[in-house]
Amino acid sequence: MLQLNRRQVLTAGGTLGAMSAMSPIVKASTGSxxxxxxxxxxxxxxxxxxxxxFAPAHEQVAxxxxxxxxxxxxxxxxxxxxxxxxxxxxxxSFNGSIPGPLMVCHEGDYIELTLKNPSTNVMEHNIDxxxxxxxxxxxxxxxxxxxxxxxxxxxxxxxxxxxxxxxPGGIMIPYHVVSGMNGAVMVLPRDGLKDRNGNPVRYDKVYxxxxxxxxxxxxxxxxYMQYESHSDAMADVLDVMRTLTPTHVVMNGKVGAxxxxxxxxxxxxxxxxFVHSQANRDSRPHLIGGHGDYVWEExxxxxxxxxxxxxWFIRGGSAGAALYTFRQPGVYVYLSxxxxxxxxxxxxxxxxxxxxxxxxxxxxxxxxxxxxx
Numbered sequence: 001m002l003q004l005n006r007r008q009v010l011t012a013g014g015t016l017g018a019m020s021a022m023s024p025i026v027k028a029s030t031g032s033x034x035x036x037x038x039x040x041x042x043x044x045x046x047x048x049x050x051x052x053x054f055a056p057a058h059e060q061v062a063x064x065x066x067x068x069x070x071x072x073x074x075x076x077x078x079x080x081x082x083x084x085x086x087x088x089x090x091x092x093s094f095n096g097s098i099p100g101p102l103m104v105c106h107e108g109d110y111i112e113l114t115l116k117n118p119s120t121n122v123m124e125h126n127i128d129x130x131x132x133x134x135x136x137x138x139x140x141x142x143x144x145x146x147x148x149x150x151x152x153x154x155x156x157x158x159x160x161x162x163x164x165x166x167x168p169g170g171i172m173i174p175y176h177v178v179s180g181m182n183g184a185v186m187v188l189p190r191d192g193l194k195d196r197n198g199n200p201v202r203y204d205k206v207y208x209x210x211x212x213x214x215x216x217x218x219x220x221x222x223x224y225m226q227y228e229s230h231s232d233a234m235a236d237v238l239d240v241m242r243t244l245t246p247t248h249v250v251m252n253g254k255v256g257a258x259x260x261x262x263x264x265x266x267x268x269x270x271x272x273x274f275v276h277s278q279a280n281r282d283s284r285p286h287l288i289g290g291h292g293d294y295v296w297e298e299x300x301x302x303x304x305x306x307x308x309x310x311x312w313f314i315r316g317g318s319a320g321a322a323l324y325t326f327r328q329p330g331v332y333v334y335l336s337x338x339x340x341x342x343x344x345x346x347x348x349x350x351x352x353x354x355x356x357x358x359x360x361x362x363x364x365x366x367x368x369x370x371x372x373x
Contacts, residue, residue, distance in 0.1 A: 039068065039110070039153075046070045049101035052183075052252050053264060053349075055206035055275075061192040062106040068153070069105045072114045075144075075166075075181075077121045077230065082214055082248055083255040083346065087224045089214055090233050092123070092166065092179040098253030099210025099277060100164070100183025106190045107159040112151065119147035123230065124168055125176070129154060130317070131162035131185045139167045156187040159301040161319040163277050174241060174280065175234070178215055180253065182279035184208060184319045189301050193294075193323075196304035201294055203273040203323055207264050209285075211278045211314075211336060211347055212253060213246035246281075249336065249345040258349030264334070266326050268355025274334065277319035285322065286311040286337040287351070289330065292322035311337050328362065329355040 045067050047056050073094045080091045080098075094100030105111055111132075117125050124145050128137035132154035142150050166181035167173045186206075193201040217225045217236035224247070227233035240247070251258050258264060266272050271293075276285050292309035299320045306312075314320045326332075335348035342348045 042066060042068050042110070044068045044070055044112075047103065047105075049073075049095060049103065051095070051097040052099055052102060052210055053207045053258060055102050055186075055208055056104055058104040058188075059106075060188065060202060062109075062188070062190040066106075066108040066110065068110045068112050069103070070112050070114070071103055072116070073100065073127070074116045074118065075121055075125045077123065081254065082216075082250065085224075087216055087248075088226045089216060090179070090227055090230050090237075092125075092176050092181045092230075094127075094166075094181060094183055098180035098212055099208070099279075100181070102183065102206075102208040102275060103164075103185045104188065105156050105185070106188050107156055108190060109156050109187075110153055111156060111185070112153040113142075114149060114151050115142055115144060116149040117144040117146055121146045123172075123176075125166050125181070126168050127152070127164055128167040129162070129164045129185065131156060131158065131160075131164070131187055133157060136167070137164075143168065156185075159187050159189045160296065161186050161275050161277070161299040161301075161321050163279050163317065163319050165279050171238065175238065177279050178213055178241060178246075179230075180212065182212075182277070183210065184275060184277040186275055186321070187301070193301060194304075195294060196307065201305075201323065202271065204270040205266070206273045206275060208275045209251050209258070209277075209334070209349060210253075211276065211281075211283050212248075212250050213281050214248040214250070215240040215243075215245075216247045218247075246345065249281075249341040249347040251334075251347055251349045255346035258334075260350075263331075263350040263352045266351055266353045268326050268329055268353060271323055271325040272351075273321055273323045275319060275321050276314050278314050278316055281316045283314040283316075283347075284311050284337040285314060285320075286335060287322075287324060288333040288335070289328070290324050290326065290332055293324050295322040296320055297322075326351075326353045326355070327358065329353050329357060 076093045076096045126142040128139040166176040294305040295309045295312045297312045332351040335342040
């Protein structure tokens with residue numbers, strides 16, 4: 001089986017490649033024994049990760065003190081269709097979903113990740129947690145070859161929403177990210193979310209929407225090409241990536257992944273927290289027919305939320321959160337308000353809301369008919 005080693009994929013890696021390729025030297029501090037003793041006394045909770053758009057079971061307000069949250073990610077190298085026309089991508093993912101699963105903890109908790117790279121894979125992988133504190137976000141400590149696993153522990157000291165992604169070095173950093181290897185972590189304040197006046201803010205459900213850009217090569221006739229392996233596809237994909245023009249911009253891995261039978265659901269009166277990530281490009285989430293009642297646009301739960309926004313901004317390489325309480329039934333469109341990307345490239349989802357209509361909020365005063373003479 002062909003395996004792509006670090007030297008092969010980092011030949012054009014430059015500084016980032018060199019940094020990520022270095023073997024990290026980790027020296028134990030004089031307080032390491034005390035730290036270990038403290039950690040040994042903490043309760044451990046195994047978090048069962050679920051595929052987006054859903055979130056794992058969690059408390060909005062932490063009960064008790066800090067915990068060690070155990071999570072597991074398994075690297076998948078696979079082919080997957082990304083639109084209804086049968087376009088096939090040589091994908092990379094965590095746990096087989098694009099984006100990778102949402103992790104949830106509270107400020108002061110520890111995330112203890114087991115990262116597995118099965119022997120059936122051909123590439124090395126790692127993970128960079130934007131929520132963590134330490135050089136390369138853990139990337140230098142988590143490089144695993146096919147057939148290896150690694151365990152990383154980091155402390156969540158900042159409350160907010162953050163992305164994570166694979167970052168093995170050089171050109172492989174963007175290649176892995178745009179092939180699907182990214183996800184998000186939500187670090188809640190221990191006493192829960194608050195409005196600008198310090199009042200508690202609660203939600204009934206969480207939906208995690210990972211916006212993803214793909215770069216699929218076309219042949220001379222304009223048809224999307226298929227490749228047997230990543231090594232076959234890589235040169236052509238890199239050429240498309242250099243144009244900075246994606247062929248697909250989708251939510252949760254595929255055009256229409258969150259529409260039809262897979263549409264998000266809610267009811268009038270329910271408060272829904274939308275966690276939105278974009279690991280590579282800027283995005284402008286908008287809920288047609290609704291608003292962001294409370295928006296943590298930059299992802300920081302330490303900061304007071306903005307209120308009543310029509311559209312908010314998610315910077316490339318970040319995740320944000322917006323909470324809305326639905327007031328009317330119907331089908332809402334949640335999209336990136338670059339309408340070309342939403343309508344033509346696929347960056348939209350549907351939210352189907354049940355409940356009773358309120359004529360005070362909206363009513364059709366007169367049905368369509370002939371213009372009076």
